[in-house]
Each structure stands twice: as structure tokens, then as C-alpha cells.
Amino acid sequence: MKRIEGPEKVTGRAHYACDVRLPGQLYARVLRSPLPHARITRIDAARAERLAGVHAVLSSANAPDISWYEESRLFDRTLRFIGDELAAVAGESEEIAEDALRLIEVDYEALPCAVGLEDGVRGKPQLQRRGDIDNGLREAEVVVDAVYTTQTALHNALEPHGCTAHWEDDSLVLHESTQGIFAVRDEVAEKLGMPKERVRVITQHMGGGFGAKQIAWKHSVIAALLAKRAGRPVQLMLEREAENLAVGNRNATRQRVRLGAKRDGTLCAIDVHILVQSGAYLVGGEDSDVIGAYQTLYRCPHLRAEQVGVRTNTGPAVAFRAPGHAEAIFALESAMDELSRALAMDPIELRLRNYATEDQTKGKPYTSVDSLRRCYGQVKAAFDWPERRMGQGSKKRGIGFAAHDWAGGGGWPPAxxxxxxxxxxxxxxxxxxxxxxxxxxxxxxxxxxxxxxxxxxxxxxxxxxxxxxxxxxxxxxxxxxxxxxxxxxxxxxxxxxxxxxxxRVKNPKDKSIRTCGAQCVEVEVDTETGEVRVLRVAAAHDCGRVINPVLVESQVIGGITQGLGYALSEERMVDACGLVLNASLEEYKVQTAADGPQLVNATQSMPDWEANATGAKGIGEPPLIPTAAAVANAIFDAIGVRVRDLPCKRERLIG
Amino acid sequence: MSVPLESVTLRVNGAERAVRVEPRRTLLDALRLDLGLTGAKKACDMGNCGACTVLLDGRAVYACLLLAIDCAGREIATVEGLHDDPLQRAFIEADAFQCGFCTPGQIMSLKALFSRTPAPSDEEIVRAVSGNLCRCGAYRNIVRAARIAAGRR
Amino acid sequence: MRAFAYSRPASLDEALALLGASARPLAGGTDLLTLMKADLLAPERLVAIAPLLPSGIARDAEGVTIGAATTLADIERDPTLAQRFTALGQAAGVAATPQLRNMATLGGNLLQRPRCWYFRNRLAQCWLKGGTACHAREGENRQHALFGGSGCVAVHPSDLAPALLAFGASARVRGAHGERIVPLEEFFSLPTGERRSETRLRDGELVLQVSMPSYPEETRSLYLKEMDRRAFAFALASVAAVVRVSARQRIGHVRLVLGGVAPIPWRAHGAERVLLGEEADERLIEAAADAAAEGAVPLKGNAFKLPLLKALARRALRSLLL
The missing domain is CATH 3.30.365.10 (Aldehyde oxidase/xanthine dehydrogenase, molybdopterin binding domain)
Structure with a gap:
């Protein structure tokens, strides 16, 4: 069956938050901090207020005192990253609103800043233990010990964050680009001190979120306040730059991984210490459980997994398609590849030897015990593993494998x-x-x-x-x-x-639900130019019963495509002064149509009737998770260079 | 600096439409705000994504990097001007979109290609949409849709 | 974008009379409008010159002349250029995207400003924008210059310029006081303390057209470009090569111009010297590629561009000579 909203989307009739047009609608823009850490010593918006066509101006000087992000406020006098909100204007056009922003005078007192993951303020460690890690490492006959880093990635959904706000008497209506209309309703109501029932949130279509739109951000409340003040509807859509500065990113990580194994490949120890860059604020939607995947993907009696959040003067992190897992699986599955090389063992064989049939964090068996094993088989067959073609001249080919699990996808009440x-x-x-x-x-x-x-x-x-x-x-x-x-x-x-x-009824008590999958990648690396071309990717994922194969396939090819960007080219660049150098779709390089490899979706329907009455599980996030590791493993196979730092840019391969 | 509004007549999808705009108003904003044609999307406003692609005198262009006033008298075509186009049908058939935000731009880029090359090769198709980002990653199906519209399955 | 007035003069003379430091010419707009949107430029007036400038590609015994208002798409698709000035057609075809190629003009392409991420960020008051220091020199510089980085280490973004330079092109330029012909090798000039721009074009002057001399039929050329992705990106490095092999298998003419590695298109004189008058073989090409990289001063983040540009030079020369 085809997508029901297809006709609206191919005709331009699908209306997104930015397409709302209400009588008398105004347009808003937000003034943002030019400094990574500063205190506002003076703010004067008088000239902006006097500009013809301006209907409302908000800043810390006149906005209601609304708490936000732990100890901060809606418009705080202390600014903690370049892009932090400090004032907003609603005017008759976006152009006028922008003119007005330039008329707001602000004096700052610069404060010391920390920008890099290694320089920031470390929080309290989160620690998970199982067995006795020292024993496990002593028992090991082979140990892989390596440090991996993953970059800050930017969601860059094509529709920026934003909304159109209008008041009907004492009730607020928000046309919002969000993944959670109730999350926005509840948060906005709380911030504005209103009963939830008087806030209505509408999202008919939304132009991509990938996790960054799963919480309520400041712009919704700002738009509501501006609309109230102006007595007219206000549309506030973020510009691309703001989108890339202020409303979330995939946290950078540094992961030291030690894997201990017996000669036959049996894992006896997993020891990881992880730094996770949270940015300037904890926004409440990070969900970045980087240590999660280490605890579950493989059977292992001895484990120590520690994760430490690091606060820096950069934009805050928020969930990005499989938060935590995408980062962790890059490191874990690269390390597993290194282990398979050290053991001279087929990488799939190594993974089968350490197959987990139960959720080791809960001591409960999985509802679909065999599904990951079946994914291995499906993807192996679809890819014809370990088939590869020879490269020519300076072009070397290689194949790589990676698996993943994901604690989501099983759903839960209420609904x-x-x-x-x-x-x-x-x-x-x-x-x-x-x-x-x-x-x-x-x-x-x-x-x-x-x-x-x-x-x-x-x-x-x-x-x-x-x-x-x-x-x-x-x-x-x-x-x-x-x-x-x-x-x-x-x-x-x-x-x-x-x-x-x-x-929605409850999930089974005595079982654990997971989704999982595996991907094979073939790359061609040009050893002279450092160019990496991904030639083909095969993927098999367990999403339970496939209700609509067309939609599942779209999620799979889309996730892989984003995963390839994460693997190869996507990286937020921040200089030592906290300046984001590529907050644009020019410099932040996502994949284009010309980059696309052959994509084979080998996902099969595997109904999981123990999970729920539809037998279906989720497929939105998983296809992105293993791609980067599979690419890095394929690069190693091709040219013998182990890329432990994402993305696999060419300077890491030549020069 | 305050600049008087200018009267500009735009020829959009075959109809003359008069707008009064500042010189700095882009074609994209004129279409979306002054004419209510919201099919072309503002995603980057810097010519870096292709979501605002429309046809100007038959050629695909980024409406965000054109001044409306500069387009007076020229033929502008937007997705709203298509009616049951084979490309539109093929996009649905091939599931060539997810969130759909880039879709009008993708379709207009292909429309420009098909008007010159009714049966394009895969390479020509990829080239035609190489200036249209799709963050959902539907490229494979976008190419498939164009293939279907070209009469190949 | 800040407000501006808009003029549509009836003649070039009228246009030239309007132009000045605060009145800028608007043709394709693909660079000018992005500079204005980023608040790096704030002209009080834009003067629409596209309808007034020469447009189109004309060939005669002297060579080829391309009007400044000709779009990149027209250059990409022109059969004469594809056949006789192959590298130029190729350069136009791998620049930007179909949409931008439909909009951008030749004149604007030569005059576009660098994409350096400090230059393009309004919060960085860099040397090229009149500041005192180049932020990229000690900052993040993986995309930056190997050559010619005295005041500024940004690279020239044009794909067409290296190809045009390789064909020995000249620009016809017109100002309020008349016209002059400027070889592109002089037109592009490293920015100086007094002139923070990549060309010698003066305020109020317009590029009218660009001409290339004719070449004997056996002349061959090629443009190669490497990017961070396979489309929709500026060059990390590029090479335009034009060669002619004489009757006795000697290289009778050669021009090698590098893109994406210097603040202006960078002619590899050393490589040309290695090649000229010699018989081509693998060793000669290797020596020429090494010579192309001579004098490079890599920064912290861009050392990979050295093997990259050598590989491009080698490939271009191999393809044309062996």
C-alpha cells in the first residue's frame, strides 16, 4: 500500500508549520549570543521597538521570568554558547524582524569558555557493572584496547524548527513542527502557567525531525509570548544557522574500549570509559545512553561501562536517530572487527560465538531470541558475504560488517x-x-x-x-x-x-523486547586521493512483522543514507572560540543523490507476537546504527587503515 | 534605510499575479508569502539545499537566490502548476519521499530535465537532482520514480 | 538581507554611472545575495546589469569570446567548448548544481568571494574583511590554501577560473573611464593590505566578456576536481590542464592550473617547465606532479591536499599524454 499522504506531498498541498497563513500574521526572529560565554551588562531594545512594522520585542528586560534548562531562564542574562537566545522580535515581515534585531543594543562581559570535549566540565559518572571486570580481563587471551571518537553531528532536518502561534481568547493554538504534540502542549502550558487544556498543538505534516523535535524548545514559548503581546498570530521559523547552533545535535564522544576474549572468540570482558559532550545545557531530551549497547549486544560475563557527561560552551545535544547507540556501535563494532582480525576469525562467526539470547541488564530472555541470528543470515545471503570484487590501480576494495541492537522499537503504554x-x-x-x-x-x-x-x-x-x-x-x-x-x-x-x-496494554513482564539488525558494506578507497566510495550496502533488520514493506524499505534506505553521511562527511566544526564554522548546508555535508550506493534491503517479516498484538516493532532509528562501523571496517579491509575517529574523512586516509 | 514598495507583475503557472514588494524580497518569499504558493519550501535560504526549486523560463532555479523584482515578466512554474503529472504519480508509486519537505523541489528539478530529455538515463536523473538535498535519504526511490516517469521500470 | 534600492538602467553607461562602493552590480546573484544575506555586504543599491551585459558564446578565427552574462549551464552545454575547450566545459559541468549553473553567470563566477568559513561568518572579523588577522591560519583550515597564503589562506572557489587561465584567457573590463583588456593571470591577484580582494577589478568596473585564443586542433585539455561529496561542493583541489604534443612526440605546449589550493587560481609553472619540450612518459609525469606541489606550505589541517593535488596532476597528465 502506498503512503496515504502521498497526493498532498507531491502537489505542494501538504501544509507544514511554516506554511500556515493566518489573517494579520506576523513573523519573528530571534537574536542570539555572538559569544560562547558572556554576561549581558546592558540590553536596550528601544530602537527596535520604534521601528515601523515592529509589533513586539522580548528580551530579559521585559519578558516574563520563566525558568528553563535547569538553572537558566527563557531569556537569561548569562549566555552559554554562540546561538543562545537573548531577544526576539515580531514584525510584519521576516525582513523587518531582522532589521529590528540589528537595532537591539547589547553590551557583554565575556566569560571564560570551554569548547572541546576534553576541556569541558565533567559531570557525575554513570557506571554499570556486571561480574568482575578485573577477573574478566585476567582471563582474556586476546585484548583489544583502543580509543574511538565520534563527532558532533547536526540533524539538519530540511524543515527548521518553528511554529505559528495564535491566541483565541485565553487559549493558545500552536502549529508546530514537532515529533511530540503532547510534549509541546504540556511543556508550553507549564512554562506559561496555563492549564494544558488551553493549549492546542497541531502537526499535520512535519519536515523531518530525527530526534531534534522531540522536546519543546524555547521558540514555541517565545512565539506565544510575542503573539500575546502583539495581539496577532506570529510565525517563528528558525533560520538554518540557528537550526544548527541552538536546537540540538548528536553528542560527540570519546570512548576507550577494552575487549577481552578467549582464543576461540568467546568474550570475557568489556570495559569502556566514555566521555559524552552535552553542550551548554541538559535539555531533557538527550537520551544518550552510550553505555547501553555495550551491555546488551553480546553475551559477556564481565563488564564495566562508565559514561561521563561533559558540559561545554556549545549548543546543547539532543536525541538524534538512535541516540547513544549510533555512537557506541561505531566503537564497539569497530573493536569487534579489530578482535576478529586479532583472532583471524570471520567477523560474523565471532559475533555468533557471542550471541546474546537474553537481556543481560534485566536477566530476561528476548521475545524474539533468534531474530538477530536470522538477520545475520539474511544480510550475508543478500550481500553474498564475503564476496568482493578486485579494485583497479590505486582503487582498493574492501568489505565490512557490523551488527546492532536497540532497546527501543517495542513500544509501551500509554496510548x-x-x-x-x-x-x-x-x-x-x-x-x-x-x-x-x-x-x-x-x-x-x-x-x-x-x-x-x-x-x-x-x-x-x-x-x-x-x-x-x-x-x-x-x-x-x-x-x-x-x-x-x-x-x-x-x-x-x-x-x-x-x-x-x-x-495500549502492558508489555510482557518476563521477557525483554529488542530490535536489532546487521549490515554489510563494500567500499572502494582511492589510495591516492583518499576518496571513499561506498559501492553497496545490504541491510537486514528485525522490526517484527512487516506491516508495510514499502515503508519499511524507505526507513532502511533513509537510515543507511544518513548513516553514510555520519560515516563519511558529517561533522560540526567548532573553532577554539566556540564559533561553529559550518552551521550551513553548504559546509555541513550531508549525502546527495550522487553519493548513493546500491542499497539492498534484506529485511524480512519476523512477527514478534510476544511483543504485542500486532507483531510489529519499530524500524525508524535502527538502520542508521551499524552503517558507520561497517564502513570503517570495510575501509580497513580495503587499505589496512583503521579509522577510529569519525567521520572517515580523506585526511585520515592519506597525507 | 527605508525603501518604497515596488509593483511587480509575476507570471506564475501561466497567470499574471501582481505583488507589491520591497526590492529585497526574494522570489521564494514572494511566492510563499505574497502569493500563498507554499509548495516551494524555505529550508536554507542560501542556495544550499534545493527545497525552493522552481522553474524560471523553463529552467530549474533556486527561488531563494532570486529577487522577485528581477523576475518580472519571466515565466515562473511551481509545483502548484502541475496536475496529475507522471512525475507526481511516479513519486507516489516509488515512495520517493518520507517527510515530503524536499519533494516539490525534487519534482521541479526533474520536470526541467524531462522537458528537455523525455527519456533520461539514470546518470542524467542523478545529475538533475544533485542540487536537491533529501535529509530523509529517499534518493534511491527518487531515482526510481524518475525512471518510472521515463517509462522504464 | 538589509534593505536596498533597485535600479534597472537602460544602458551600460547608465549602469556604470550608478555603480560605486555602495551600489553593486547584480547579475546572477548567486554569490552577491548570499553575501548580503550573511550581512557581509550591505549595498544601498543594486543595479541590474544582466540584461545589459554581453551574453553567449561566439567563435571566430581569433578564438572564442564568452559574454559575462552567459550562464554556467550554457557554457557546460556548448558543443564548441566541449570539443575545443574541453576543460572549460567540464569545469562548468562540475560546478555547483544544475540550479546554480542555470543562474550563475561567467562574470559572477570569476568575481565570487571565497567560501572560507571564517570569511563567511559575520562574527569573525577576518583579515580579508579588513581585520588584522587571518583566523584560518591557526584555526580550522582543512579546506585552505597550500600556496600564496600571505595575508589570507582562503582558496579561490571557482572551477571555471583555473580552466580559463589554462587557456590563456583575458577579460574585457569596462569602467566609467573606458575599457581595458586584462589577462586573467593579472586579473587574479593575491589580496594585499590595501586591496582585500582576489582580483584587480576596481570599484565601479564590470567584466564584459572573456576571450580565449584559438588553439591548434590537436590541443587537448582536461579538468579534474575532488570534493567532500560527489556533487554540490566546492573543490578540495582541482587541476585544469591544456597540452599539445608536437609532431616529434615532444610536448609543445602545456599549461597546468590548480584550483582550491590558493587564494587565486594557481599556475603550476614548475610543472610546466618540467614538461615543456620533453617526451611524455610515467617518470616525466611523476616529476611534473612533484613539481606542481613545490613551494606548498601546508597548514595544520590541509596536508592531505598535497598528495591529492599531485594525484590529480598525475591523472590529468596521464590521461592527456599517455
Missing amino acids: EARVEVADGAARVVTATQDIGTGTGTALCQIAADELGLPAERVSIVLGDTREGLYSPTSAGSATLATLGPAVRMAAAKAKKSGRGKGS
């Missing part, structure tokens, strides 16, 4: 849905949001299945908190497995009585 049937057609009513994954389409299919109707006869309502049916934020690849069972229950009831409400 609600309603189904209404009339005249041979059905309507699914939810208040989730479709962030581009095809959630709406898949939910229609689930309802249609249960009702025995053709899917074209089922429509869906989503993206509006006014419906009152709670749905969680689209995060953790959990939306389908969370909401799907609720829709199915509602449809089952509606089949009998024409109308039914369903809610």
Missing part, C-alpha cells in the same frame, strides 16, 4: 485510539503525529486488517491534541508498536459496535 465504522468505511482517530515515517498509513492498514476492509476505505485523524486521545512522542522507534495495538483493539471493538476505543 489511546478510537475507531469509527460507518457505511463500509472506517475512521481511525488518534493524536499521534506522522513525522514522515508513514505512521498514518500503517495504522490505517492495522485497522483495515482487523475490520476486514480494504485499506483505501480507512482514513485517519492525527496531529491534533484537541482529539484528547493521548499519544506519546514519536521517539525510540516506538510509535507503531505503541499505537498499533491500541488501534487494533479499537478496531476489534468497532467491528462489533461501530465505534470502539482501544488503549
Whole structure:
């Protein structure tokens, strides 16, 4: 089945937050800190307020005192990174709002700053232990001991963060580009001191989020306050530069990894110490559990995994498609490749030898014990592992493998849905949001299945908190497995009585749910120019029952494509003074159509009926996770250079 | 500095549309704000992404790097001017988008290609959309959609 | 973008009378508008010159003349250029994106400012923008210059300029006081303390057209470019090579110009000297590639550009000579 919103998206009729046009609508811009750490000693917006066409100006001088980010405020007098919000203007056009920003006079007292991961202020360590790590390392016959680093990556969803805010009497309506309409509603209501019921958040379409839009950011409250002050609707969309400075990034990491194994490949020790760059604030949506993957992907009796957050005067980190895991899997799966080389063992064989059948953090077996093993088999067959072609001249080819798991994807309560049937057609009513994954389409299919109707006869309502049916934020690849069972229950009831409400039941108590997968990559490295061309990628992931193969495949090819950018070219560059040098889509290089390798999706339907009543699990984040490690492993295979620092830029290969 | 508004007549999708804009108003803002044609998207506003791609006298251009006033009298085509175009159908069939934000731009870039080259090769297709970023990473299916529209499966 | 007035003069003379430090010419706009949006330039007036400038590609016995308003797309697709000035057509075809090639003009391409991420950031008051220090020299400089970095280590971003230089092109330039012909080798000039720009074009002057002399039919040329991704990027390094092998297998003419490695397109004189008058073989080409890198002063982050540009030089020469 094709995406139900397809016709809207190919005609330009799909309306995003930035496309909202209300009578009298104003446009807002935010003034941001030019210094990485400073105190405002004077701020004077009088000239901005007097500019023709300006309707509202907000700064620490006149804004309500709203607390934000731990000890900070909406407009704080202390600025902690280049890009920190310090004032905002609403005017009759974006151009006028920008003119007004230039008229705001600010004096600063510069404060000392820390920019790099190694220089920042370290927080309290998070430590996980299992067994006795010293024993484990003593037992080891082979030890891999290496330091890996991963870069700060920028989400760069094409639609920037932003919203259109307007007041209807005492109620606020926000057309928001968000992954969580309820998260925004609750947070905005709290910040503004309003009852939640008087805030309505609408997201019909959204132009990409990848995690960065899973929390409420300051702009929503700023737009609401400006709209209140001006008495007119206000649209506040971030510019690309602001998008890349202030509303999240994938945290950089430094990971020291020690893997100890027996000669036969059996792991006996995993010891990791990790620094994670949080940036200037903890925003509450980091979810960066870098030590998570180390604890679960392989069976290992002795483990010590420590993670330390580092605060720096740079933009705050927030979840980015498989937060924590993408970073950890790069290091862990590179180290596993190094181990397989040290043992002269096939990398897939090594992984099978250490196959985990239970969740070692909980001591519970997985619902789909064999799925990762099956993924290995599927991807191996699709790729024809270890088949490779010979390169020519300076061009050397190599293949690489990496696996991953992901604690998300299984979903959890609470979530609600309603189904209404009339005249041979059905309507699914939810208040989730479709962030581009095809959630709406898949939910229609689930309802249609249960009702025995053709899917074209089922429509869906989503993206509006006014419906009152709670749905969680689209995060953790959990939306389908969370909401799907609720829709199915509602449809089952509606089949009998024409109308039914369903809610998400609890997950099984005695089992653990995971998603997982594996990828093979073939690269060609030009040893003279350092150019890395990825020739082909094969992927197999466990997402339970495949409800819509077209949508699953799109998530797989999309995740790999983002993963290739993370592997090869994406890196936020910050100089010693905290200046972000590539806060643009020119200098921050995401993949283009011309970079695309052959992509083979070998994912098969593996219903996980123990997980939930639809048998389906999530696939949004996982396809990005193993790609970078598989690429780095393939580069090593090609030219014998071990890239332990992402991205694999050419200066790490030549010169 | 205050500059008077200028009257500009834009010819969009075959119809004359009069707007009053400052000289600094880009074609993109004129389309999106003055004419309510929101298909072309503002994603970078610097010519670095392609989400604002429209056709100017039949050629694909970035509307964010053109002044509206400079486009007076020229033929502008936006995604809103397409009606049941084979490219639109093929994009749906090939699932050539996820969030859909870059889609109007991708389609217009291909529209320009197809008007010159009705049966383009894969290489020509990739070249035609190489100035249109898709952060969801739907490139493989975008190429597939163009192939379908070119009559190849 | 700050507000500005807009003029659409009826003639070039009228346009030239309007131009000055605070009134800038607007043609394709693909560089000018990004500079203005980034608040690096704030002219009070833009003067629309695209309709007034020569446009198109004309060939006669003397050579080829390309109007300044000709778009990169037109240069990319021109059959004469593809055949006889191959490197130029190739350079136009790998520049930017189809959309930008449809908009950007030849004149603007030669005059575009560097992409250096300090220069382009309004918070960095760098030397090229009139400040006292080049931030990139000690800062983040993986994209920066190997050669000619005295005041500024930004690299020249144009793909067309190295190719045009390799063909010995000249620009016809017009100001309020008349016209002059400037060989591109003089037109591009390292910025100085007094002139913080990459060309010798004066305020109020316009590039009207660019001419290349004709070459014997057996002349061959090639443009090679390396980028951080396979499209939509400026060159990390590029090479434009033009050669002619004489009847006795000797290299009778050679020009090698490097892009992306100096604040201006950089002619590899040393490599040309190695090649001229010699018979081409692997060893000669290797020696020429080494000579192309002579005099390079790598910075902290860009040492990889040395093997890169040698590889490009080697490949271009091999492809043309062996």
C-alpha cells in the first residue's frame, strides 16, 4: 500500500508549520549570543521597538521570568554558547524582524569558555557493572584496547524548527513542527502557567525531525509570548544557522574500549570509559545512553561501562536517530572487527560465538531470541558475504560488517485510539503525529486488517491534541508498536459496535523486547586521493512483522543514507572560540543523490507476537546504527587503515 | 534605510499575479508569502539545499537566490502548476519521499530535465537532482520514480 | 538581507554611472545575495546589469569570446567548448548544481568571494574583511590554501577560473573611464593590505566578456576536481590542464592550473617547465606532479591536499599524454 499522504506531498498541498497563513500574521526572529560565554551588562531594545512594522520585542528586560534548562531562564542574562537566545522580535515581515534585531543594543562581559570535549566540565559518572571486570580481563587471551571518537553531528532536518502561534481568547493554538504534540502542549502550558487544556498543538505534516523535535524548545514559548503581546498570530521559523547552533545535535564522544576474549572468540570482558559532550545545557531530551549497547549486544560475563557527561560552551545535544547507540556501535563494532582480525576469525562467526539470547541488564530472555541470528543470515545471503570484487590501480576494495541492537522499537503504554465504522468505511482517530515515517498509513492498514476492509476505505485523524486521545512522542522507534495495538483493539471493538476505543496494554513482564539488525558494506578507497566510495550496502533488520514493506524499505534506505553521511562527511566544526564554522548546508555535508550506493534491503517479516498484538516493532532509528562501523571496517579491509575517529574523512586516509 | 514598495507583475503557472514588494524580497518569499504558493519550501535560504526549486523560463532555479523584482515578466512554474503529472504519480508509486519537505523541489528539478530529455538515463536523473538535498535519504526511490516517469521500470 | 534600492538602467553607461562602493552590480546573484544575506555586504543599491551585459558564446578565427552574462549551464552545454575547450566545459559541468549553473553567470563566477568559513561568518572579523588577522591560519583550515597564503589562506572557489587561465584567457573590463583588456593571470591577484580582494577589478568596473585564443586542433585539455561529496561542493583541489604534443612526440605546449589550493587560481609553472619540450612518459609525469606541489606550505589541517593535488596532476597528465 502506498503512503496515504502521498497526493498532498507531491502537489505542494501538504501544509507544514511554516506554511500556515493566518489573517494579520506576523513573523519573528530571534537574536542570539555572538559569544560562547558572556554576561549581558546592558540590553536596550528601544530602537527596535520604534521601528515601523515592529509589533513586539522580548528580551530579559521585559519578558516574563520563566525558568528553563535547569538553572537558566527563557531569556537569561548569562549566555552559554554562540546561538543562545537573548531577544526576539515580531514584525510584519521576516525582513523587518531582522532589521529590528540589528537595532537591539547589547553590551557583554565575556566569560571564560570551554569548547572541546576534553576541556569541558565533567559531570557525575554513570557506571554499570556486571561480574568482575578485573577477573574478566585476567582471563582474556586476546585484548583489544583502543580509543574511538565520534563527532558532533547536526540533524539538519530540511524543515527548521518553528511554529505559528495564535491566541483565541485565553487559549493558545500552536502549529508546530514537532515529533511530540503532547510534549509541546504540556511543556508550553507549564512554562506559561496555563492549564494544558488551553493549549492546542497541531502537526499535520512535519519536515523531518530525527530526534531534534522531540522536546519543546524555547521558540514555541517565545512565539506565544510575542503573539500575546502583539495581539496577532506570529510565525517563528528558525533560520538554518540557528537550526544548527541552538536546537540540538548528536553528542560527540570519546570512548576507550577494552575487549577481552578467549582464543576461540568467546568474550570475557568489556570495559569502556566514555566521555559524552552535552553542550551548554541538559535539555531533557538527550537520551544518550552510550553505555547501553555495550551491555546488551553480546553475551559477556564481565563488564564495566562508565559514561561521563561533559558540559561545554556549545549548543546543547539532543536525541538524534538512535541516540547513544549510533555512537557506541561505531566503537564497539569497530573493536569487534579489530578482535576478529586479532583472532583471524570471520567477523560474523565471532559475533555468533557471542550471541546474546537474553537481556543481560534485566536477566530476561528476548521475545524474539533468534531474530538477530536470522538477520545475520539474511544480510550475508543478500550481500553474498564475503564476496568482493578486485579494485583497479590505486582503487582498493574492501568489505565490512557490523551488527546492532536497540532497546527501543517495542513500544509501551500509554496510548489511546478510537475507531469509527460507518457505511463500509472506517475512521481511525488518534493524536499521534506522522513525522514522515508513514505512521498514518500503517495504522490505517492495522485497522483495515482487523475490520476486514480494504485499506483505501480507512482514513485517519492525527496531529491534533484537541482529539484528547493521548499519544506519546514519536521517539525510540516506538510509535507503531505503541499505537498499533491500541488501534487494533479499537478496531476489534468497532467491528462489533461501530465505534470502539482501544488503549495500549502492558508489555510482557518476563521477557525483554529488542530490535536489532546487521549490515554489510563494500567500499572502494582511492589510495591516492583518499576518496571513499561506498559501492553497496545490504541491510537486514528485525522490526517484527512487516506491516508495510514499502515503508519499511524507505526507513532502511533513509537510515543507511544518513548513516553514510555520519560515516563519511558529517561533522560540526567548532573553532577554539566556540564559533561553529559550518552551521550551513553548504559546509555541513550531508549525502546527495550522487553519493548513493546500491542499497539492498534484506529485511524480512519476523512477527514478534510476544511483543504485542500486532507483531510489529519499530524500524525508524535502527538502520542508521551499524552503517558507520561497517564502513570503517570495510575501509580497513580495503587499505589496512583503521579509522577510529569519525567521520572517515580523506585526511585520515592519506597525507 | 527605508525603501518604497515596488509593483511587480509575476507570471506564475501561466497567470499574471501582481505583488507589491520591497526590492529585497526574494522570489521564494514572494511566492510563499505574497502569493500563498507554499509548495516551494524555505529550508536554507542560501542556495544550499534545493527545497525552493522552481522553474524560471523553463529552467530549474533556486527561488531563494532570486529577487522577485528581477523576475518580472519571466515565466515562473511551481509545483502548484502541475496536475496529475507522471512525475507526481511516479513519486507516489516509488515512495520517493518520507517527510515530503524536499519533494516539490525534487519534482521541479526533474520536470526541467524531462522537458528537455523525455527519456533520461539514470546518470542524467542523478545529475538533475544533485542540487536537491533529501535529509530523509529517499534518493534511491527518487531515482526510481524518475525512471518510472521515463517509462522504464 | 538589509534593505536596498533597485535600479534597472537602460544602458551600460547608465549602469556604470550608478555603480560605486555602495551600489553593486547584480547579475546572477548567486554569490552577491548570499553575501548580503550573511550581512557581509550591505549595498544601498543594486543595479541590474544582466540584461545589459554581453551574453553567449561566439567563435571566430581569433578564438572564442564568452559574454559575462552567459550562464554556467550554457557554457557546460556548448558543443564548441566541449570539443575545443574541453576543460572549460567540464569545469562548468562540475560546478555547483544544475540550479546554480542555470543562474550563475561567467562574470559572477570569476568575481565570487571565497567560501572560507571564517570569511563567511559575520562574527569573525577576518583579515580579508579588513581585520588584522587571518583566523584560518591557526584555526580550522582543512579546506585552505597550500600556496600564496600571505595575508589570507582562503582558496579561490571557482572551477571555471583555473580552466580559463589554462587557456590563456583575458577579460574585457569596462569602467566609467573606458575599457581595458586584462589577462586573467593579472586579473587574479593575491589580496594585499590595501586591496582585500582576489582580483584587480576596481570599484565601479564590470567584466564584459572573456576571450580565449584559438588553439591548434590537436590541443587537448582536461579538468579534474575532488570534493567532500560527489556533487554540490566546492573543490578540495582541482587541476585544469591544456597540452599539445608536437609532431616529434615532444610536448609543445602545456599549461597546468590548480584550483582550491590558493587564494587565486594557481599556475603550476614548475610543472610546466618540467614538461615543456620533453617526451611524455610515467617518470616525466611523476616529476611534473612533484613539481606542481613545490613551494606548498601546508597548514595544520590541509596536508592531505598535497598528495591529492599531485594525484590529480598525475591523472590529468596521464590521461592527456599517455
